[in-house]
Amino acid sequence: MLGIIRQKLGAGSSSATMLGQLQRIRPAASALRSFSSSAKEQMTVRDALNSALDEEMSADPKVFLMGEEVGEYQGAYKITKGLLDKYGPERVLDTPITEAGFTGIGVGAAYYGLKPVVEFMTFNFSMQAIDHIINSAAKSNYMSAGQINVPIVFRGPNGAAAGVGAQHSQCYAAWFAAVPGLKVLAPYSSEDARGLLKAAIRDPDPVVFLENELLYGESFPVSAEVFDSSFCLPIGKAKIEREGKDITITAFSKMVGYALQAAEILAKEGINAEVINLRSIRPLDRATINTSVRKTNRLITVEEGFPQHGVGAEICASVVEESFGYLDAPVERVAGADVPMPYAANLERLAVPQIEDIVRAAKRACYRSVPLAASA
Amino acid sequence: MSFSAATTQPLRLNTTAGAAARSNDKVPSSLLMSKTPSFLGSTRKLRPGCVAAKPNAQRRSAVVSVSEAVKEKKASASTNLLITREEGLELYEDMVLGRAFEDMCAQMYYRGKMFGFVHLYNGQEAVSTGFIKLTKQEDTVVSTYRDHVHSLSKGVPAREVMSELFGKATGCCRGQGGSMHMFSKAHNLIGGFAFIGEGIPVATGAAFSSKYRREVLKQADCDHVTLAFFGDGTANNGQFFECLNMAALWKLPIVFVVENNLWAIGMSHLRATSDPEIWKKGPAFGMPGVHVDGMDVLKVREVAKEAIGRARRGEGPTLVECETYRFRGHSLADPDELRDPAEKAHYAARDPITALKKYIFEHNLASEQELKAIDKKIDEVLEDAVEFADESPLPPRSQLLENVFADPKGFGIGPDGRYRCEDPKFTQGTAKV
Incomplete structure (x- = not known):
């Protein structure tokens, strides 16, 4: 690993500066390591987020982190690991437990051109601060007629966690995506996490960045391009994760993985599903979704959140408005159950979409419905 | 309806606020630091130079x-x-x-x-x-x-x-x-x-x-x-x-x-x-x-x-x-x-x-x-x-519909001040930015 770093930094620097640089790039070291062998190396979502934060902080001194336990504790989920040591307490701020207060402080700093990255330990706590996300951040550019833009990122884990009950387990994608003035991103893979977070930090508007705690430790293959410090993904563009011709499945965050697994199962039964990773909930890539539906003529939307007024509902409306004539079957929405999250493990499993739910919905949409008894 | 502001006024404004802050600065910080670890049983030491360390020395104020x-x-x-x-x-x-x-x-x-x-x-x-x-x-x-x-x-x-x-x-x-x-x-x-x-x-x-x-x-x-x-x-x-x-x-x-x-x-x-x-x-x-x-x-x-x-x-x-x-x-x-x-x-x-x-x-x-x-x-x-x-x-x-975003196209503004969405490489995720 040392050799690789040395190579990357190039010859000519003395060993003393070398050492300094070596320490400076430490948090991103895992990213660099992956450069070493084949083009498709593995990277965890956690490393992807950490290296994105590290690189953007190093590139722009206006970028700073604030939130609960982001500093000395190294992040409740270790996303900010190593950053305090590298950038100091002025740029990695441990805040008191005051979401409304520190979120508003972040927004006020962003009014003056700083680029705060505000971490919510989980997005459930963003409810304490939603006034600032919506009223102070999202609306200011409009209310001030473009005088004051708000380059801030609100990030943290979102969606159903495991065994933590109703208050700590819900998806806020549809909530924030309902608000003009916010950009809402939901990465799935390491490539998504790294590329979208870097884009979010550079973006001049408020971005809500919805991670998933259960994905942090997951490794994904990434191409060499992803390791480049200039790698950035466009906001507002979906990614077709798997091409297919029989049915379109849209999903975001953890549900992309489920959709891909469902597609594998469906392929064995002769149904060739196209899986769209939305990446950006707002702006929503209506073009990619509609193009896909016009090809497959069938649509399933998958999300962990509540079904009513959900992301799936919006996608469904978009397809009905723009591609109604192309639909060969009713749209199926696979969503979380319309209940607060139960604690008991068996009920919790029933409350969030499972792979078999997606498979079943796909079969229904393709008129290959299994008998009712089997689907119950 | 008036407040009894006169009841608690030990210090005068023009001289005190600054002076109090200064004099508190002179409170040996080691004293405060040495007390800290025993606070509520915590053994945590304040980081020297940490932003949080200084204001503690100013607890009393005018x-x-x-x-x-x-x-x-x-x-x-x-x-x-x-x-x-x-x-x-x-x-x-x-x-x-x-x-x-x-x-x-x-x-x-x-x-x-x-x-x-x-x-x-x-x-x-x-x-x-x-x-x-x-x-x-x-x-x-x-x-x-x-x-x-x-x-x-x-x-x-x-x-x-x-x-x-x-x-x-x-x-x-x-x-x-x-x-x-x-x-x-x-x-x-x-x-x-x-x-x-x-x-x-x-x-x-x-x-x-x-x-x-x-x-x-x-x-x-x-x-x-x-x-x-x-x-x-x-x-x-x-x-x-x-x-x-x-x-x-x-x-x-x-x-x-x-x-x-x-x-x-x-x-x-x-x-x-x-x-x-x-x-x-x-x-x-x-x-x-x-x-x-x-x-x-x-x-x-x-x-x-x-x-x-x-x-x-x-x-x-x-x-x-x-x-x-x-x-x-x-x-x-x-x-x-x-x-x-x-x-x-x-x-x-x-x-x-x-x-x-x-x-x-x-x-x-x-x-x-x-x-x-x-x-x-x-x-x-x-x-x-x-x-x-x-x-x-x-x-x-x-x-x-203007001013909802500083960057209405949702792709960010490049260092040249232009919308990144205008760079075709950006929509492919391959742009150098």
Whole structure:
């Protein structure tokens, strides 16, 4: 690993500066390591987020982190690991437990051109601060007629966690995506996490960045391009994760993985599903979704959140408005159950979409419905 | 109805706040540090140089009363005057502008020229003028829904504020903000926040950005101060306490200005607040708390000078409670039935503009004619503002969808200032950015 770093930094620097640089790039070291062998190396979502934060902080001194336990504790989920040591307490701020207060402080700093990255330990706590996300951040550019833009990122884990009950387990994608003035991103893979977070930090508007705690430790293959410090993904563009011709499945965050697994199962039964990773909930890539539906003529939307007024509902409306004539079957929405999250493990499993739910919905949409008894 | 501010005033304003901070600095920090590990059984040591370490050394802070401060000033000053002639005229003009502007708003509201919620500032002018006229252009003002006069004091032209209220394209926010949401980046007026307490964290963030620019971005000359205005009702809101804590913890250059007009719509301050002396909450968080007569612009100004100076010198935040009164209802839609006529009369007799006039005459700073000339000038300014607003065009239909994002295409703006979406490589995720 040392050799690789040395190579990357190039010859000519003395060993003393070398050492300094070596320490400076430490948090991103895992990213660099992956450069070493084949083009498709593995990277965890956690490393992807950490290296994105590290690189953007190093590139722009206006970028700073604030939130609960982001500093000395190294992040409740270790996303900010190593950053305090590298950038100091002025740029990695441990805040008191005051979401409304520190979120508003972040927004006020962003009014003056700083680029705060505000971490919510989980997005459930963003409810304490939603006034600032919506009223102070999202609306200011409009209310001030473009005088004051708000380059801030609100990030943290979102969606159903495991065994933590109703208050700590819900998806806020549809909530924030309902608000003009916010950009809402939901990465799935390491490539998504790294590329979208870097884009979010550079973006001049408020971005809500919805991670998933259960994905942090997951490794994904990434191409060499992803390791480049200039790698950035466009906001507002979906990614077709798997091409297919029989049915379109849209999903975001953890549900992309489920959709891909469902597609594998469906392929064995002769149904060739196209899986769209939305990446950006707002702006929503209506073009990619509609193009896909016009090809497959069938649509399933998958999300962990509540079904009513959900992301799936919006996608469904978009397809009905723009591609109604192309639909060969009713749209199926696979969503979380319309209940607060139960604690008991068996009920919790029933409350969030499972792979078999997606498979079943796909079969229904393709008129290959299994008998009712089997689907119950 | 008056507060017993005199009960707890061990320290005098002009000398104490700074001196207390300095003397506390001399408290051996090792003493505090050595005590810390045993605190509640914690073995954690404070990081040397950590931002949190220093404010702890300042736990005790000055509590001061303005009347003492003014007395002190009077005694020590070479003249007996609190202001020069020029300052007196500037203050007078600003207060008259604020008063006349709001009276004009009421007229225009009843004529249907403006709409929605319109909250007028009449009676409280001494606070806006006393504080904001001491700020520099670069200093920040964060206001509430009662923000017209703060905007005017900060220098936003009356034309632009009036036009905004008329919902016209020439308004300071092109008609997109409205009465409760005044912004002017050029004047560092960053809102107009319509929710109780919402402006306080944003103001604290603005103050944070001054400190960040000085300490992290190494802009050594950034000594900008933020003034956060809010009312007595807000002082019961959690965000107030959250930000007192963080502002003191991080020693931010901010002044929290409570405009205690004794009423939160129809809720009496005394009926809503366990301890009605709001200024006492400053020392509880490690910053000076000051109580001042908010109907006396000269007293407000003395306190403001000290508080703003403290912030500018990097000595941290101050909480100032200005006891004032609004001469009109909460908004123009408020029938104002709960306030006792005797109470209203009591404060009407203490009109801050009349008081300043009296001071000016008593000290021969200006003649009645000179003040009348100012009144006349303001009348003309307002006539012009109304005419301007009235004749200005409505925002065009095309404006509706503008300004939702700084970057409406959602792909970010590149270093060349162009939308990144225009680079085809960017949509493929392969652009070098």
